[in-house]
Amino acid sequence: MxxxxxxxxxxxxxxxxxxxxxxxxRGILLGLSLSQLITLGVGGASLVAAFYGGGGVLFLITAPIWVLAAAITWIPVAGRPLVEWLPVACWWLWRSTGRQLAYRRRIVTPRPAGTLAxxxxxxxxxxxxxxxxxxxxxxxxxxxxxxxxxxxxxxxxxxxxxxxxxxxxxxxxxxxxxxxxxxxxxxxxxxxxxxxxSGQGLAEWWAAHGTADGSWAATTYQELIDRAGPAxxxxxxxxxxxxxxxxxxxxxxxxxxxxxxxxxxxxxxxxxxxxxxxxxxxxxxxxxxxxxxxxxxxxxxxxxxxxxxxxxxxxxxxxxxxxxxxxxxxxxxxxxxxxxxxxxxxxxxxxxxxxxxxxxxxxxxxxxxxxxxxxxxxxxxxxxxxxxxxxxxxxxxxxxxxxxxxxxxxxxxxxxxxxxxxxxxxxxxxxxxxxxxxxxxxxxxxxxxxxxxxxxxxxxxxxxxxxxxxxxxxxxxxxxxxxxxxxxxx
Incomplete structure (x- = not known):
């Protein structure tokens, strides 16, 4: 942001x-973002459903849901909660499965007029x-x-x-x-x-101000310009x-x-x-x-x-x-x-x-x-x-x-x-x-x-x-x- x-x-x-x-x-409520509130709500709903359903075994059955929800809500990865990485990861997965990570120009197919390749x-x-x-x-x-x-x-x-x-x-x-x-x-x-x-600026300056008289100084200066310019x-x-x-x-x-x-x-x-x-x-x-x-x-x-x-x-x-x-x-x-x-x-x-x-x-x-x-x-x-x-x-x-x-x-x-x-x-x-x-x-x-x-x-x-x-x-x-x-x- x-x-x-x-x-x-x-x-x-x-x-x-x-x-x-x-x-x-800042989040929507108590510093939590919308995605965090959604995952937290899903985990809380599973806990409430297990509690009113009789508890016991239902808590163990729903444990993967509320434990995973709590983990992706609060565990940070590279300074961001794990849940905030889900859109990036899902978008990347969708593009990779759709073969959209590679681009190759179509050489023999002409581009429509006025468009950018x-x-x-x-x-x-x-x-x-x-x-x-x-x-x-x-x-x-x-x-x-x-x-x-x-x-x-x-x-x-x-x-x-x-x-x-x-x-x-x-x-x-x-x-x-x-x-x-x-x-x-x-x-x-x-x-x-x-x-x-590219060295073009140095070459233009030498052409305008230099004296290419074939002397040792002029030859050495020209060689330095040719080498130093592109570097x-x-x-x-x-x-x-x-x-x-x-x-x-x-x-x-x-x-x-x-x-x-x-x-x-x-x-x-x-x-x-x-x-x-x-x-x-x-x-x-x-x-x-x-x-x-x-x-x-x-x-x-x-x-x-x-x-x-x-x-x-x-x-x-x-x-x-x-x-x-x-x-x-x-x-x-x-x-x-x-x-x-x-x-x-x-x-x-x-x-x-x-x-x-x-x-x-x-x-x-x-x-x-x-x-x-x-x-x-x-x-x-x-x-x-x-x-x-x-x-x-x-x-x-x-x-x-x-x-x-x-x-x-x-x-x-x-x-x-x-x-x-x-x-x-x-x-x-x-x-x-x-x-x-x-x-x-x-x-x-x-x-x-x-x-x-x-x-x-x-x-x-x-x-x-x-x-x-x-x-x-x-x-x-x-x-x-x-x-x-x-x-x-x-």
């Missing part, structure tokens, strides 16, 4: 620490090129969203002085507040990737904006309806976001076309080809063939074309006050091919207000029930209640509410390298005061959300 944070602005020249809301672990439920995605901006848009007819992507460049945040860092954090808060006030945005995704450097890595950041076509249905009809009307409404949001990014000193390289999106998708599934695609102009700029050739999903990892992948979920953001830039141990880790995805889901003001009122009512009723039975109040429950009160105060002050989901996709050429890279990322997350978990049983779906700039959700 994602964490919640209010999008507002800080003032002052000093770097102000921030705090995320805790991951709520992607595995799983992403096969329903459609591509559309905006005639006015030339931006490539990805339409999800089932979810009712239209997504566009832009590449962002920015200076190194950790190298700025505290005053400049605070100014940029405040400006980024205004960007998020703009997204919250729209009411038509489904998702905002920030994707930061490490890519193998390095670079960082790329994209920002994806997804329009909720259901929430913007009236505006879409006014703009002409259909995908063209949705594109017109999305262009308005693109203009608003571009202006907000400029005020935050974030440089947009323009909205990506379908060819540029195709290169990102191909590089995610096939990292070995990323440097080649960058060096060779228009190679791989076909969104209809940008998907993987083969994908095989396992319980704890995913294999595609030239790499193994594992997706890690940031299950708990820092519980204490932290300064912006706390994720630098994760984002600046070197020698690891990874993609960090921050999925921001803005909540409408009325929806956020109803959610806060519901949480307050549940907390107060749970506290009264615990006091009635003599149960001691837990400090974590008190902290969660204070988080709800803080969100209510921020919402009343006019700020927006966002739900954050952090995912890290780690890629490697072998399983041994993958395990070492995942361990390094988990250690870096500990340094960033974050808790992480490997998303078992759902790696394929998690990879699309963590490594692809399509505003997908888990």
């Amino acid at each position: 994602p964490s919640t944070e209010t999008a507002h602005e800080h003032s002052g020249g000093e770097l102000v620490p921030v705090k995320f809301s805790r991951l709520t672990r 992607l595995p799983g439920d992403m096969a329903r995605l459609r591509e559309y090129t905006d005639p006015e901006t030339g931006a490539g848009m990805v339409h999800d007819p089932t979810a009712g969203t239209l997504t566009v992507v832009t590449e962002i460049t920015h200076p190194a945040f950790v190298l700025l002085d505290p005053g400049e860092q605070e100014r940029r954090v405040t400006a980024w808060g205004r960007v998020l507040a703009t997204v919250c006030r729209s009411g038509r945005i489904a998702t905002l995704q920030v994707l930061e990737r490490t890519l193998p450097d 390095g890595e670079r960082h790329a950041t994209t920002l994806s904006l997804s329009l909720d076509m259901r929430a913007a249905a009236r505006q879409i009809r006014t703009a002409g309806g259909g995908i063209k009307g949705a594109a017109a409404v999305l262009r308005q949001e693109m203009g608003t976001l571009s202006a907000a990014l400029r005020s935050a000193d974030l440089t947009s390289k323009g909205w990506l076309g379908t060819g540029q999106i195709a290169v990102i998708l191909r590089s995610a599934y096939d990292p070995a080809i990323a440097a080649t695609l960058e060096r060779h102009g228009d190679l791989g700029h076909d969104l209809a063939t940008a998907g993987p050739v083969a994908v095989t999903e396992s319980w704890g990892h995913l294999r595609s074309d030239s790499a193994y992948h594992c997706v890690v979920w940031i299950s708990e953001w820092p519980r204490s006050m932290v300064h912006p830039g706390f994720l630098s141990p994760v984002l600046l880790s070197s020698g690891i091919h990874r993609a960090f995805s921050l999925i921001c889901t803005p909540l409408r003001t009325d929806q956020a207000a109803r959610d806060i009122r519901r949480k307050k009512t549940e907390y107060i009723s749970d506290a009264a029930q615990r006091a009635r039975i003599g149960q001691i109040e837990d400090a974590s429950q008190t902290a969660e209640y204070h988080d709800v009160l803080q969100q209510e105060a921020d919402l009343t002050a006019g700020h927006g509410v966002l739900r954050y989901t952090g995912l890290i996709s780690v890629s490697a050429h072998s399983l041994e390298e993958l395990e070492a890279a995942v361990a390094a990322i988990e250690q870096a997350a500990i340094q960033a005061s974050c808790e992480t978990r490997v998303l078992v049983g759902q790696q394929a779906q998690a990879f699309t959300a963590a490594a692809l700039p399509l505003c997908r959700k888990v």
Whole structure:
């Protein structure tokens, strides 16, 4: 479940620490979730039936039922009750028996025009090129969203002085507040990737500034560029904006309806976001076309080809063939074309006050091919207000029930209640509410390298005061959300 944070602005020249809301672990009754209450009810019903049926032997006959119900209700596995693993395990079993864990592209069968050659439920995605901006848009007819992507460049945040860092954090808060006030945005995704450097930048710099006069110095410098360029890595950041076509249905009809009307409404949001990014000193390289999106998708599934695609102009700029050739999903990892992948979920953001830039141990880790995805889901003001009122009512009723039975109040429950009160105060002050989901996709050429890279990322997350978990049983779906700039959700 994602964490919640209010999008507002800080003032002052000093770097102000921030705090995320805790991951709520509140249940329906006395901390028990719906699934726990159901299993507990089944076990209790079997005990009551045995008692009224005469007891004795009936208690022994029904023992497997109520013992199993009690076990799966309270026995934790990897921090979660066993009953909460049942949906994941059942879904995995159903997919494995239905042979849905492997994807192979049909080479001789042409894809329908306008579709994306992607595995799983992403096969329903459609591509559309905006005639006015030339931006490539990805339409999800089932979810009712239209997504566009832009590449962002920015200076190194950790190298700025505290005053400049605070100014940029405040400006980024205004960007998020703009997204919250729209009411038509489904998702905002920030994707930061490490890519193998093709050496093209160094080669272009040498061609523009170097002197290839055949001297020993020039020859040695050229050899160093040829060797060091492909061995390095670079960082790329994209920002994806997804329009909720259901929430913007009236505006879409006014703009002409259909995908063209949705594109017109999305262009308005693109203009608003571009202006907000400029005020935050974030440089947009323009909205990506379908060819540029195709290169990102191909590089995610096939990292070995990323440097080649960058060096060779228009190679791989076909969104209809940008998907993987083969994908095989396992319980704890995913294999595609030239790499193994594992997706890690940031299950708990820092519980204490932290300064912006706390994720630098994760984002600046070197020698690891990874993609960090921050999925921001803005909540409408009325929806956020109803959610806060519901949480307050549940907390107060749970506290009264615990006091009635003599149960001691837990400090974590008190902290969660204070988080709800803080969100209510921020919402009343006019700020927006966002739900954050952090995912890290780690890629490697072998399983041994993958395990070492995942361990390094988990250690870096500990340094960033974050808790992480490997998303078992759902790696394929998690990879699309963590490594692809399509505003997908888990």
